[in-house]
Amino acid sequence: MRRLLVIIASASLVVCNACKPEPSRSTGSRDVAVGAAPTEGTDAPPEDGQWVRPAKDFASTRYSGLAEINTSNVNALRLVASFSTGVLHGHEAAPIVAGSTMYVITPFPNIVYALDLSKPGFPVKWQFNPTPEPAAQGVACCDVVNRGVVFDNGRIFFNTLDNHTIALDAASGKEVWNTKVGDINIGETMTMAPLVVKGKVLVGDSGGEMGVRGWLKALDANSGKVLWTAYHTGPDSEVLIGPAFKPHYSQDQGKDLGVSTWPADMWKIGGGTMWGWISYDPAQDLIYYGSGNPGPWNPEVRPGDNKWTTTMFARKPDTGEAVWAYQISPHDLHDYDGINEQILVDMPWNGTKRKVLIRPERNGYVYVMDRVTGEVLSAEAFGYVNSTNGVDLKTGMLQYNPDKETQVGKVVRDICPAAPGMKDWQPTAYSPKTGMLYIPHQNLCMDEEGVSANYIAGTPYVGMNVKMTAGPGGKRGEFEAWNPQTGKQVWAIKEDLPVWSGTVVTAGDVAFYGTMNGLFKAVDARTGKQLWQFDTGSGIIGQPITFKGPDGHQYVAILSGVGGWSGMIVSAGLDPRDSSAALGFVNAMRDLPAKTKMGGKLFVFAL
Amino acid sequence: MSRVRALAVVLMLLASCEREDRRLDSREFTTRYATWSDSSKGPYDHNAHGTTEGQMLFEQMNCSGCHANGGGGMGPALMDDKWIYGSNPNEIFTSIASGRPNGMPAWKSRLNNEQIWRLVAYVRSLSGLTPKGDRPSREDHMMVKPSPYQTPKAKPVIVRSTFTPAGR
Numbered sequence: 001m002r003r004l005l006v007i008i009a010s011a012s013l014v015v016c017n018a019c020k021p022e023p024s025r026s027t028g029s030r031d032v033a034v035g036a037a038p039t040e041g042t043d044a045p046p047e048d049g050q051w052v053r054p055a056k057d058f059a060s061t062r063y064s065g066l067a068e069i070n071t072s073n074v075n076a077l078r079l080v081a082s083f084s085t086g087v088l089h090g091h092e093a094a095p096i097v098a099g100s101t102m103y104v105i106t107p108f109p110n111i112v113y114a115l116d117l118s119k120p121g122f123p124v125k126w127q128f129n130p131t132p133e134p135a136a137q138g139v140a141c142c143d144v145v146n147r148g149v150v151f152d153n154g155r156i157f158f159n160t161l162d163n164h165t166i167a168l169d170a171a172s173g174k175e176v177w178n179t180k181v182g183d184i185n186i187g188e189t190m191t192m193a194p195l196v197v198k199g200k201v202l203v204g205d206s207g208g209e210m211g212v213r214g215w216l217k218a219l220d221a222n223s224g225k226v227l228w229t230a231y232h233t234g235p236d237s238e239v240l241i242g243p244a245f246k247p248h249y250s251q252d253q254g255k256d257l258g259v260s261t262w263p264a265d266m267w268k269i270g271g272g273t274m275w276g277w278i279s280y281d282p283a284q285d286l287i288y289y290g291s292g293n294p295g296p297w298n299p300e301v302r303p304g305d306n307k308w309t310t311t312m313f314a315r316k317p318d319t320g321e322a323v324w325a326y327q328i329s330p331h332d333l334h335d336y337d338g339i340n341e342q343i344l345v346d347m348p349w350n351g352t353k354r355k356v357l358i359r360p361e362r363n364g365y366v367y368v369m370d371r372v373t374g375e376v377l378s379a380e381a382f383g384y385v386n387s388t389n390g391v392d393l394k395t396g397m398l399q400y401n402p403d404k405e406t407q408v409g410k411v412v413r414d415i416c417p418a419a420p421g422m423k424d425w426q427p428t429a430y431s432p433k434t435g436m437l438y439i440p441h442q443n444l445c446m447d448e449e450g451v452s453a454n455y456i457a458g459t460p461y462v463g464m465n466v467k468m469t470a471g472p473g474g475k476r477g478e479f480e481a482w483n484p485q486t487g488k489q490v491w492a493i494k495e496d497l498p499v500w501s502g503t504v505v506t507a508g509d510v511a512f513y514g515t516m517n518g519l520f521k522a523v524d525a526r527t528g529k530q531l532w533q534f535d536t537g538s539g540i541i542g543q544p545i546t547f548k549g550p551d552g553h554q555y556v557a558i559l560s561g562v563g564g565w566s567g568m569i570v571s572a573g574l575d576p577r578d579s580s581a582a583l584g585f586v587n588a589m590r591d592l593p594a595k596t597k598m599g600g601k602l603f604v605f606a607l
Numbered sequence: 608m609s610r611v612r613a614l615a616v617v618l619m620l621l622a623s624c625e626r627e628d629r630r631l632d633s634r635e636f637t638t639r640y641a642t643w644s645d646s647s648k649g650p651y652d653h654n655a656h657g658t659t660e661g662q663m664l665f666e667q668m669n670c671s672g673c674h675a676n677g678g679g680g681m682g683p684a685l686m687d688d689k690w691i692y693g694s695n696p697n698e699i700f701t702s703i704a705s706g707r708p709n710g711m712p713a714w715k716s717r718l719n720n721e722q723i724w725r726l727v728a729y730v731r732s733l734s735g736l737t738p739k740g741d742r743p744s745r746e747d748h749m750m751v752k753p754s755p756y757q758t759p760k761a762k763p764v765i766v767r768s769t770f771t772p773a774g775r
Contacts, residue, residue, distance in 0.1 A: 134709045135710045138711055459672055578751060581680055586678060
């Protein structure tokens with residue numbers, strides 16, 4: 001009864017917030033966890049101690065049921081193994097554990113290592129070197145990262161920077177198939193970790209800064225044959241929009257919107273790539289994911305909604321057919337890609353249980369959506385936002401702030417969040433035990449000036465000068481616990497540097513994340529109190545995981561190695577005098593070279 | 608759009624008119640070729656007008672998309688003292704005309720040799736390798752860095768690429 005009241009009260013609060021123009025909220029101190037009702041993931045298989053895909057489960061909870069390591073003993077965590085990958089670029093991948101083997105992929109040149117967890121020191125079992133084309137490095141916008149391999153049915157699947165999707169035999173490391181799905185000569189690269197659903201390997205492209213036309217493809221896990229391709233711009237027939245398509249909002253209804261919401265032919269080079277995260281709901285038999293920013297960044301040259309960029313899709317995995325779509329940021333102004341993770345949970349909402357998906361979005365709002373219908377139930381800012389004034393829950397429309405609209409020849413200052421958003425690719429975790437999300441993110445604003453954008457295949461197509469700065473308060477990062485039911489922060493840890501690492505939360509009520517100056521931290525999932533830290537020597541932008549080793553004990557693993565868009569000043573040796581370097585990120589990261597150095601190393605911890 | 612671009616062009620031309628526009632005389636002919644005899648200075652190094660044209664090409668050809676305003680991004684920084692393939696005019700010409708293996712496109716099918724030599728002068732001006740008086744003194748956009756005119760001369764050193772060669 002009492003809980004019900006709390007929920008009703010908070011739901012009405014959500015509505016009120018949405019009608020108020022005031023976009024910001026206090027990014028204040030830590031609160032005590034209140035009213036977070038534990039919920040269930042749709043896909044919460046019994047804990048098997050493995051970590052076979054970066055998101056852990058199809059619902060993308062990044063939650064582990066292991067509790068040997070918990071709040072009372074995590075301070076005794078010690079290093080049990082480490083392994084140098086031999087590569088010095090941004091290590092964004094999650095180590096993958098299947099059976100008694102751990103699989104690690106490096107940034108370019110995308111070497112895959114299999115480490116034997118049943119032997120002391122975790123020696124290398126095999127190594128696979130795909131030798132991607134070196135020229136791919138020149139068209140990778142934001143460091144030459146790779147976000148992980150995936151294990152399925154005795155095979156390892158991954159993407160290379162030069163657009164090959166490869167299947168390896170997990171036991172021997174022998175190549176089973178290798179399919180080229182993209183072309184670096186038009187600016188395509190691949191950085192995402194595939195998701196394997198029902199024998200289909202789902203992969204997408206990067207290159208939203210190069211005028212590519214984004215897509216998601218399904219490859220047959222057995223043969224590598226491309227089964228379907230869903231483009232994110234262009235005619236319905238190529239977006240795979242057909243009779244099954246039932247979008248919730250009127251602005252997403254109509255024929256061939258992927259053509260008509262663009263100036264003539266610009267959809268052909270309009271972006272909408274897919275380099276982030278896909279979730280799967282077996283009960284609905286639907287995959288969920290969002291598409292990236294429209295190109296070029298300069299919005300003046302592409303009047304219209306620019307569909308289907310920055311759009312959430314629900315699709316049938318067998319055919320790729322879209323079942324619904326929701327454009328998060330129509331006519332995106334600030335590079336707010338929609339590729340972030342969505343966590344699938346079944347949660348009480350206004351008294352009834354709803355099947356929802358929760359997305360901490362790049363534009364600064366945590367969206368709670370009905371994943372059956374595509375309706376937005378709430379969208380609350382999880383940091384300081386001034387580029388928009390919230391989401392109208394009736395129409396689903398993002399409310400743009402006209403003062404922050406960019407123009408050619410005019411410098412618009414202090415746009416928050418900056419181009420990498422409130423949160424970039426770095427994935428959130430969700431604990432069904434606490435009912436909270438654990439969101440690693442940044443706190444950055446920017447100045448922008450539109451400039452002309454010339455399309456030359458294989459070169460950047462951006463048309464925007466950008467200069468990023470620390471957001472309000474001066475701290476560039478935050479690790480935040482969020483209650484999706486109330487739409488409120490529960491606690492937050494302010495970090496000096498952007499928190500560009502992923503996170504994991506466990507049944508032991510411990511959450512792990514890393515900082516860009518190399519500290520790997522364990523915090524109490526309920527209070528945010530720091531319980532333990534370890535200095536890995538190079539900035540952490542990877543995804544922590546936890547697993548049960550062959551000896552029956554719980555381990556925690558993380559890759560360290562600074563880089564990524566935020567860390568390029570170090571990994572690519574950029575010149576700090578140029579604020580516009582790394583698409584303007586360097587202006588906010590000038591101090592990084594003094595705080596960390598390049599690295600590339602796996603660390604494994606246990607009690 | 609094009610109005611703004613035209614304005615920018617006019618501003619640039621005005622900017623370059625402020626300084627001495629030396630005639631190229633016999634050198635003009637030589638720049639049609641892909642090699643230059645003097646390894647210490649390029650054919651447009653001492654030519655403010657040519658350097659400013661190089662600056663315009665640097666933006667129009669999307670060099671700035673990869674190298675930013677000299678600080679780098681997808682491509683390496685060009686305003687610092689570090690050179691992977693060398694800083695002398697012929698070496699830079701080759702970098703631009705023929706491309707480099709770790710992702711530098713070849714431009715010789717899109718630009719003629721004279722345009723490339725102008726780019727060479729602008730690239731060299733970014734780290735102060737051309738005479739100070741002939742380096743662009745203003746950027747026509749949001750202030751993102753000191754102009755080449757204000758950039759101290761760097762002493763070039765050869766470094767290993769931060770990129771990984773040959774994919775191994």
